[in-house]
Amino acid sequence: MHRLAVPSLITGLVAGVVLTLAASAVVNRTSDKDGSADVAEQVDPGTPTTVILLIGDGMDDSMITAARAYALGADGRFALDGLPFTGAMTTHDLKVGPGPDYEIAYVSDSAASASAWSTGMKTVDGRLSQGPSTSADVPGEDYATVLEAFRDAGRLTGNVSTAEITDATPGAAASHINSRTCQGPDDMASCPTALRSAGGRGSIAEQLVDARVDVLLGGGSGRYTQTLEDGSGSVLAHATTTQGYRPVTTAAELDAVTDLQDGPVLGLFTPSNMTPTYLPLVATPPPGAGSATTRCQRADRGTQPDLAAMTTKAIALLDNPDGFFLQVESAMIDKQEHSLDACGAIGDVEALDAAVAVALDHQRTHPDTLVIVTGDHAQSTQIVASVRDGIQTATLQSADGDPLTLAYSTGLGVANHTGTQIRVAAVGPGASAVTGVIDQTDLFDVMLTGTGADSAGGAPPR
């Protein structure tokens, strides 16, 4: 519901002689957007000591708008809405084939997207921080990542996701492999050259451990209980013995970790992906799922910490005068969109926003922190008034109390990514660089430029 701004103050005769327009002009002021001074104050040409990158997987403007209407109402504002500098970010990637002029793919997957900001370079679907090549099974060239550059410059690093920590987005931060499917030692069918026996870096699970990311939090313990190729033990055992990782498995155990003095932290809270905030509401063909009175139901997440709790702990553990790099992903937005699950996707935009609020709190007291909030690619969710026959929809009651209908039209049973540019927002030193139109490879520069880490990038030690 929308209450008109003091309409009684407007003295107007529809077809009459007099309109009291001065009064109308005053009433018309629905907000004060004369923000020139604010924006000028927010321009910080300095260089960040700390960079926190928060990613909503599959979170495009349509998903933000839908989640906002559901959670806060159409005129509500998320924490992520309030960052002072905003722009649009293109997300196209490449297709495998003969190079160096690779064909452009106008719709990217999460692997190529995450690789783009992690390395500053375009690659092909399914690939993690490795360049394009003639076919999916042929590895490309390894590219150094932002996380590795920070680490090699002596700074602390963190990598948090609600997916398996070996999934595409967190994987690209600190692993280099030709296929995102090669998450654990048992999953290497598509990555023969990455096998340790072939002289490779091993699976994504192994590479994240070998990269010695200081704080790794997410799902995916099922990849870490797998046995290493040489039979010497599990990936988890490898993590604890070779890198000193402290495993944690519940929110309470994570709470109990108070510093990194006793080694890096490996929090794996579920065997595969973590549980979305809300129970599913899956879109169906007309008349569609849900109704004008449907509200999403909170899921039982057991002992799993939520994204805000993981972000809070990661920042607390990483906070130090030399700064840190932290990537935080709300992963289940995209995954639930793939499943046509309106509530699942909306809830994990809310979860991301709670994590953004945590990061912004840190930024306010640590102004040398650059916070960036964006997605990795667009998805198919559309806010609609009506749809053609056969299109799956879900209707919810918005926070305004009014019906909000979402449609999923790019796939039957599975909705797919789309290629529109997506929102990017930032605050802190260098934040104004995200205004206008950038490509996701530009984020690499925005995160590294002037940090001292940019000339010291490195790859995982072998």
Next chain:
Amino acid sequence: MHRLAVPSLITGLVAGVVLTLAASAVVNRTSDKDGSADVAEQVDPGTPTTVILLIGDGMDDSMITAARAYALGADGRFALDGLPFTGAMTTHDLKVGPGPDYEIAYVSDSAASASAWSTGMKTVDGRLSQGPSTSADVPGEDYATVLEAFRDAGRLTGNVSTAEITDATPGAAASHINSRTCQGPDDMASCPTALRSAGGRGSIAEQLVDARVDVLLGGGSGRYTQTLEDGSGSVLAHATTTQGYRPVTTAAELDAVTDLQDGPVLGLFTPSNMTPTYLPLVATPPPGAGSATTRCQRADRGTQPDLAAMTTKAIALLDNPDGFFLQVESAMIDKQEHSLDACGAIGDVEALDAAVAVALDHQRTHPDTLVIVTGDHAQSTQIVASVRDGIQTATLQSADGDPLTLAYSTGLGVANHTGTQIRVAAVGPGASAVTGVIDQTDLFDVMLTGTGADSAGGAPPR
């Protein structure tokens, strides 16, 4: 095609021991986005003398991305991409019903959208610069518009569109009526209280004339050849005799007008909407229209001026030391999206961008000019990699030389508006107010605040 940035400089061994990462880090610089200083320079807290608002009807981020890929390639940049301040704009409107708490409609039409920025107030679908009410046929309260405020402050005004000039977007700038359908005296079925015989303001065509907008350019001569309700002559005759309008009907005639000394200008170049830049390519069910080698074909637009020419002329006529207000709409983007016409929509994004370039040229030499570029609501066009059965698609060869596929899924035969927030960009005094998330009603304040026009708004004289 995408050429990798000097890949030969990267010395990398995929599974090997050494990665020359300093070199990689340098190569990775795909652009210089350290724009802090630039942005700071662009913050202008002053107040604009002139405001130019350029609207792409139905132009959301998806349409911009698609048109850019087609016209310039994925890494190309439109003039509209380069404005220094960018944000997201919400576009929801209201539903007719009992007030004052009107139900929110999460998907707006062009009438309510244009009314929102024209008046700073929300209204219902189909209504022009008039508030909501209990039903579509009951008029709401008239709200003063930005154009009227500028006019009543003694400044010149212009209103340009490639639709009929009586269509929703140009109509909202200077008319007040309960239904957008009431474009001419013969079209008043839905607007009984607006009839002159009922004491109303008459049709939209009449109201635009009575508002004495200094430069009116677009299509829609068919509305102006209609006879006034009292039988005294055509709307066009009314325009020339009562307001001194000079009619022009071709690009050459428009060229010949060099100033406003002899009265305001009424350019009507087609009986209804003007011709889109490109011939149609209408999406079809699988395998879809077009192919990887399809390029759009330029339409024969006869003696019609294009949008850039109309914008150039409007600015030339309106330019004066006291400033002016000019609204420019590329209207056929949305209309061709409704028709699933990929080429039509793309071409008229290009046409808008050419008009934006004209406005930016003026802004550079007249820095007291605020230029705003945005859409009015989102549409259904999606950039896809693959689609489900039954979804209509059109494939084109992009400027990169690669296949670009667009899908239209919200309607069968007719694609519909969607509710996602859309891009807004600005340059000039007060431009930074568009950053973050604003609502389209906020544009009213952005355009008026501090101009001296805001307290002098007025309605059309009767």
